[in-house]
Amino acid sequence: MRIDLHTHSRASDGTQTPEELIRAAAAAGLDVVALTDHDTSEGWAEAAGTARELGITLVRGMEISTRHNHQGVHLLGYLPDPTYPPLVEGLQRILDGRNSRVPAVIERLRGCGIDISKADVDRVAGDPAATGRPHIADALVDLGVVRDRDEAFARYLSPGRPAYVDRYAAPLVDMIRVVGEAGGVTVIAHAWGRHAPTGMTADDIAALAQAGLSGLEVDHQDHDTRSRKELAGIADDLGLVKTGSSDYHGTGKKNHELGCNTTAPDQFERLVDLADAAAVASGRPVTDVLRP
Ligand code: AMP
Ligand code: ZN
Ligand code: FE
Ligand code: FE
Numbered sequence: 001m002r003i004d005l006h007t008h009s010r011a012s013d014g015t016q017t018p019e020e021l022i023r024a025a026a027a028a029g030l031d032v033v034a035l036t037d038h039d040t041s042e043g044w045a046e047a048a049g050t051a052r053e054l055g056i057t058l059v060r061g062m063e064i065s066t067r068h069n070h071q072g073v074h075l076l077g078y079l080p081d082p083t084y085p086p087l088v089e090g091l092q093r094i095l096d097g098r099n100s101r102v103p104a105v106i107e108r109l110r111g112c113g114i115d116i117s118k119a120d121v122d123r124v125a126g127d128p129a130a131t132g133r134p135h136i137a138d139a140l141v142d143l144g145v146v147r148d149r150d151e152a153f154a155r156y157l158s159p160g161r162p163a164y165v166d167r168y169a170a171p172l173v174d175m176i177r178v179v180g181e182a183g184g185v186t187v188i189a190h191a192w193g194r195h196a197p198t199g200m201t202a203d204d205i206a207a208l209a210q211a212g213l214s215g216l217e218v219d220h221q222d223h224d225t226r227s228r229k230e231l232a233g234i235a236d237d238l239g240l241v242k243t244g245s246s247d248y249h250g251t252g253k254k255n256h257e258l259g260c261n262t263t264a265p266d267q268f269e270r271l272v273d274l275a276d277a278a279a280v281a282s283g284r285p286v287t288d289v290l291r292p
Contacts, residue, residue, distance in 0.1 A: 003032040003263040005059060005271075006076060006189060006217065006245030008252075010126060011043035012063075013134035015250030018043035022050035022058070024250075028258040032268065032289075034059035034078060034245075039094045041082040042129035048290055055292035063189055064179075065094050068172035069204070071196060073188060075175055076217065076243075079275040080184025081284040087182045090170050097168030098131050105136055108163035109156060114145055133157045134252055149252055173211045180212045183279030183286060185271055187215035187243055191231060193222030202234045209238045214274050219244025219261035241271050 008014030009021045016024060018035060021043075025033040033056060035047045044060045051058035061078040080087055102121060109116050116139060124142050125135035137152030146152045156163040176186045188208070192199040200208075205216065216235045218228050219242075235242045244261035247253065272289055279286040 001032070001265045002030045002259055003265065003268050004030050004246050004248070004259050004261075005032075005034040005061070005078070005187075005243050005263050005268070006036050006063070006220075007033060007248040007258065008037055008063075008250075009035060009043045009047070010128055011040055012037035012128055012130040013132045013249060013252060015252045018047035019050045021248075021250070022047050022054065022056060025258055026054045026056045030056065030259050032057040032059065032263075033258075034061040034076075036061040036063045036076055036078075038063050038130045038132060039065055039091050039098070040129035044082070051290055052292070057292060058290040060287055060290070062091075064091070064175050065167075065169040066172040066175050067169040068200075071198070072169055073172050073196070073200075074190065075172060075179075076187040076189050077175070077179040077182075077184050078187070078271060079279075079287040079289065080179045080182035081279075081282075081287055082182075084178070084182035084284055086178045090175060090178055094168060094170055095130060101165050101167040102131055102136065104165045105133070105157070105163050108165065109136075109140075112156065112162050114140070114143070116140065116143060116145075134249070136163075138252075150254070173208070176208065176212045180278050181282050181284070183275065183282045183284035185214040185275045185278055186212070187217055187241065187271070188213065189217045190220045190222045190247065191216055192227045193220060195222075202237075205234055205240075206238055209240055213240065215241030215243055215267075215271060217245055218242045219263075220247060221256055221260065241267050241274070243267060243271070 009018040064075040120139040124138040137149040
């Protein structure tokens with residue numbers, strides 16, 4: 001059983017459509033894949049159609065942009081009812097922040113002497129539900145300004161670089177609660193990743209477990225062997241589910257191939273059982289795992 005619980009499609013900043021992503025997952029020998037686009041469930045229906053056709057198990061998920069102690073935290077939400085109004089409103093506020101940031105970044109880039117417009121971004125991005133800096137990076141590649149996304153971030157888009165613009169992110173503890181109320185479960189993505197400069201302490205994570213968090217993404221490319229060991233220890237101490245995932249973005253992120261990290265079957269089943277319990281407790285419609 002090969003289980004990968006964190007991937008992105010063109011509904012956010014992956015480079016493949018949901019259909020192409022599910023086909024790639026099947027070709028990579030995965031039995032279970034979660035689609036976790038940033039701040040949207042937009043790709044779920046298309047992915048479900050392909051998963052049904054290919055006989056691969058689909059976990060409907062999302063990666064929510066949150067903030068905690070003045071730091072960005074990516075929160076994976078699995079199997080929530082996507083129509084739960086507080087979830088819809090929370091995601092919409094994040095998507096509005098994403099959309100209003102694009103013109104601001106473009107203005108900064110123009111200030112750097114780069115002739116780029118919103119149309120250049122739209123051309124490469126298509127019409128994703130969640131626009132992001134990677135789409136602006138792709139436009140810079142397309143215009144011949146940089147070689148790849150990494151160079152665009154390093155030169156212009158990362159914090160401290162000239163075209164960096166902050167955006168709204170939802171309070172982490174609120175989102176853990178809202179996803180739970182929607183009958184879903186939550187897992188902190190890449191808790192000690194390169195975008196979390198000082199990381200979370202074991203005490204921070206214990207408080208989040210108290211607030212309803214279900215798991216930690218332990219095996220992720222941003223975590224070295226030592227971090228993985230420490231995070232696994234924290235998860236075990238707190239009774240949290242441990243996941244492992246690729247955080248695949250198609251060709252948009254190097255060294256994140258499908259299945260490069262995987263989740264153990266017993267951990268996956270625990271997560272699904274917790275989601276079932278959350279749906280029963282909330283009275284929301286169950287978002288079931290789509291099994292062939
Ligand atoms: P945003 O969602 O607009 O805040 O942009 C964050 C996204 O950009 C995340 O999905 C990251 O994976 C991606 N990202 C961050 N840094 C880099 C980088 N150096 N190269 C490529 N992608 C990056
Ligand atoms: Zn991404
Ligand atoms: Fe992330
Ligand atoms: Fe991700």
